[in-house]
Amino acid sequence: MAGDVVIWAEGLAKRYGSTIAVERVDLEIRAGEIVGILGPNGSGKTTTILMLLGLTEPSAGRAVVAGFDPLREPLEVKRRVGYLPDQVGFYDWLSARDNLAYTARLMGLPRREFDARFAVALERVGLAEWARARVATFSRGMRQRLGLAEIMIKEPSVAILDEPTATLDPHSTREFLAMIRGLKADGTAVLLSSHHLDQVQSVCDRVALFARGRIVLSGSVTELARRVLGGGYVIDVEARGADLRTRLLAVPGVVRVQSLGGDRYRIDCDSDLRAELARHLAASAELLGLRFAEPSLNEVYTRYFDEVRHAA
Amino acid sequence: MRRRGSPWTGIGAVLFKETADHFSGWLVWIIVALLFLTAFAAAYAAINTIRQTIGESPFLFLRLLTLRQDQFRWSFIDLVGILVPLMAIALGFDAVGGEFSRRTMSRILAQPIYRDALILGKFLAGLLTLGICLVALWLLVIGFGLVLLGVPPGGAETVRMLGFLVATIAYGGVWLAVAMLFSVLFRAPAPAFIAAAALWLVFLLFWNADIAPLVATLFAGPPQDIFGPRLAYIDAVQALTRLSPHTLYGEIALALLHPSTRALGLVFLSQLQGAILGAPLPTLESFLLIWPQLAGLVAGMIAIFAIAYVAFQRQEIRA
Numbered sequence: 001m002a003g004d005v006v007i008w009a010e011g012l013a014k015r016y017g018s019t020i021a022v023e024r025v026d027l028e029i030r031a032g033e034i035v036g037i038l039g040p041n042g043s044g045k046t047t048t049i050l051m052l053l054g055l056t057e058p059s060a061g062r063a064v065v066a067g068f069d070p071l072r073e074p075l076e077v078k079r080r081v082g083y084l085p086d087q088v089g090f091y092d093w094l095s096a097r098d099n100l101a102y103t104a105r106l107m108g109l110p111r112r113e114f115d116a117r118f119a120v121a122l123e124r125v126g127l128a129e130w131a132r133a134r135v136a137t138f139s140r141g142m143r144q145r146l147g148l149a150e151i152m153i154k155e156p157s158v159a160i161l162d163e164p165t166a167t168l169d170p171h172s173t174r175e176f177l178a179m180i181r182g183l184k185a186d187g188t189a190v191l192l193s194s195h196h197l198d199q200v201q202s203v204c205d206r207v208a209l210f211a212r213g214r215i216v217l218s219g220s221v222t223e224l225a226r227r228v229l230g231g232g233y234v235i236d237v238e239a240r241g242a243d244l245r246t247r248l249l250a251v252p253g254v255v256r257v258q259s260l261g262g263d264r265y266r267i268d269c270d271s272d273l274r275a276e277l278a279r280h281l282a283a284s285a286e287l288l289g290l291r292f293a294e295p296s297l298n299e300v301y302t303r304y305f306d307e308v309r310h311a312a
Numbered sequence: 313m314r315r316r317g318s319p320w321t322g323i324g325a326v327l328f329k330e331t332a333d334h335f336s337g338w339l340v341w342i343i344v345a346l347l348f349l350t351a352f353a354a355a356y357a358a359i360n361t362i363r364q365t366i367g368e369s370p371f372l373f374l375r376l377l378t379l380r381q382d383q384f385r386w387s388f389i390d391l392v393g394i395l396v397p398l399m400a401i402a403l404g405f406d407a408v409g410g411e412f413s414r415r416t417m418s419r420i421l422a423q424p425i426y427r428d429a430l431i432l433g434k435f436l437a438g439l440l441t442l443g444i445c446l447v448a449l450w451l452l453v454i455g456f457g458l459v460l461l462g463v464p465p466g467g468a469e470t471v472r473m474l475g476f477l478v479a480t481i482a483y484g485g486v487w488l489a490v491a492m493l494f495s496v497l498f499r500a501p502a503p504a505f506i507a508a509a510a511l512w513l514v515f516l517l518f519w520n521a522d523i524a525p526l527v528a529t530l531f532a533g534p535p536q537d538i539f540g541p542r543l544a545y546i547d548a549v550q551a552l553t554r555l556s557p558h559t560l561y562g563e564i565a566l567a568l569l570h571p572s573t574r575a576l577g578l579v580f581l582s583q584l585q586g587a588i589l590g591a592p593l594p595t596l597e598s599f600l601l602i603w604p605q606l607a608g609l610v611a612g613m614i615a616i617f618a619i620a621y622v623a624f625q626r627q628e629i630r631a
Binding site for chain 1: 422
């Protein structure tokens with residue numbers, strides 16, 4: 001285990017009677033990395049999170065989080081890990097400040113330290129004016145932000161966010177994702193569970209795909225695309241000419257050509273073929289544009305589960 | 313596998329926050345107001361009678377707590393016996409279920425705290441709230457008696473009233489533990505409240521009058537035979553009725569606040585030989601008389617809380 005690894009798990013498993021919730025999960029996350037965990041409902045994401053937090057006991061396997069074993073030393077782990085559950089709950093009758101003051105007391109944070117961190121955290125999540133307001137008056141988005149402020153106050157080495165944007169509107173989501181990037185900038189490793197694939201793709205360095213309690217795929221989006229879509233490089237081409245699709249497919253290294261309508265094509269390649277494609281098209285067609293397109297996580301996800309379904 | 317770190321880390325924060333929440337919640341205040349108003353009404357009604365019969369008993373303050381009036385047919389201890397369980401249930405029914413329904417449980421347990429500290433902190437906060445309210449009520453009634461009767465309570469009276477106060481807190485503790493147990497089992501406030509209140513009503517209204525005699529008949533045979541009342545049946549009824557916290561509390565109140573009480577339960581003529589009927593029992597002997605009942609209440613409270621504690625430890629935390 002390398003020195004900057006903050007989450008390490010090997011063979012982590014959880015069984016409820018005869019039901020297997022999580023089976024042999026291996027995971028490694030480094031400081032300052034954002035890792036997305038994806039998968040259908042019931043695929044074992046939340047159970048894995050709870051085991052990493054020491055909130056549920058694994059049936060098998062080992063984990064080390066922030067240098068401590070969540071099973072034997074859950075208090076040490078929880079001192080160093082911030083957790084934001086989906087639809088985070090607060091005590092409605094208390095103010096934002098009183099809610100976070102309570103968790104700060106549970107963290108063992110001295111009053112003066114809390115006061116300083118609270119002011120900074122609320123400013124960062126845009127709730128500075130609402131410090132004394134009762135949480136009952138908060139929207140869902142504000143509650144999620146308050147949950148993130150709680151994590152910031154903790155100054156953890158790991159933040160675990162379980163579907164944090166599930167109930168947010170697009171504007172709040174954009175703001176929230178920016179705050180997650182802010183955590184990364186602070187050097188905090190972030191484990192982000194979400195069903196919003198575009199959001200995961202926009203903030204995550206790596207992704208782990210869960211299915212039936214296992215991590216079936218993991219790596220960067222480009223690596224996943226290479227494995228699932230058959231080409232790790234996606235190039236968008238805009239060109240005019242006869243029978244372009246066939247001609248593009250003839251270029252060595254091109255895996256797939258998809259027409260996007262008009263004169264636009266999306267090409268999946270197994271390497272960076274921009275120069276070859278440009279040469280080829282310049283000779284036989286009118287080349288209007290050529291650029292790298294990011295492979296879509298949505299496509300990877302959909303294709304993977306379609307293939308699994310067909311195989312079954 | 314042994315966990316590292318004290319299971320009581322964070323218990324102070326939980327205790328402080330929960331106690332503050334109890335005193336800022338409207339439900340508890342409504343019951344406290346009801347308790348104080350009715351208890352004062354009962355004490356005030358009793359004082360009028362005591363003034364007219366001031367020479368009849370040396371235990372004026374104990375009579376203040378036990379005397380029933382024609383105009384107000386409830387005594388102070390009747391009202392406390394009814395309203396304290398209600399208050400305890402109000403303090404405990406959403407202790408754990410409320411955290412689940414508000415979705416605060418996983419957020420709180422993600423802080424450096426074990427479940428042990430959370431549930432024990434909540435229980436102690438309920439007990440502390442109950443204790444503060446009852447001590448306040450006890451002091452107010454003594455002050456009320458001092459002002460209106462013009463005499464201070466004697467030493468024996470004070471000790472007996474203190475014993476009664478401790479028993480009342482233990483009695484409330486039993487119902488607090490019951491409410492918390494249902495709160496853990498149902499993981500939602502409404503069913504927990506209904507279940508705890510239903511159990512309280514069963515013990516208050518039906519247990520001694522209907523259920524205990526019926527069950528005693530099944531196990532010990534009919535109440536009477538040709539020679540008269542059957543001892544086996546009477547013993548069975550007594551044992552069954554003492555499963556009710558209400559009975560145990562009633563017996564404690566009887567022995568402590570009516571000093572002439574010499575026995576709880578069946579007394580044979582042979583046991584009365586040499587006794588001066590109506591003479592007060594020394595305070596220590598009254599305490600010896602109620603010791604099993606008081607121990608029973610405390611043991612019941614601890615046992616029920618222990619069940620809630622174990623059930624909570626085994627629960628899956630997802631909300």
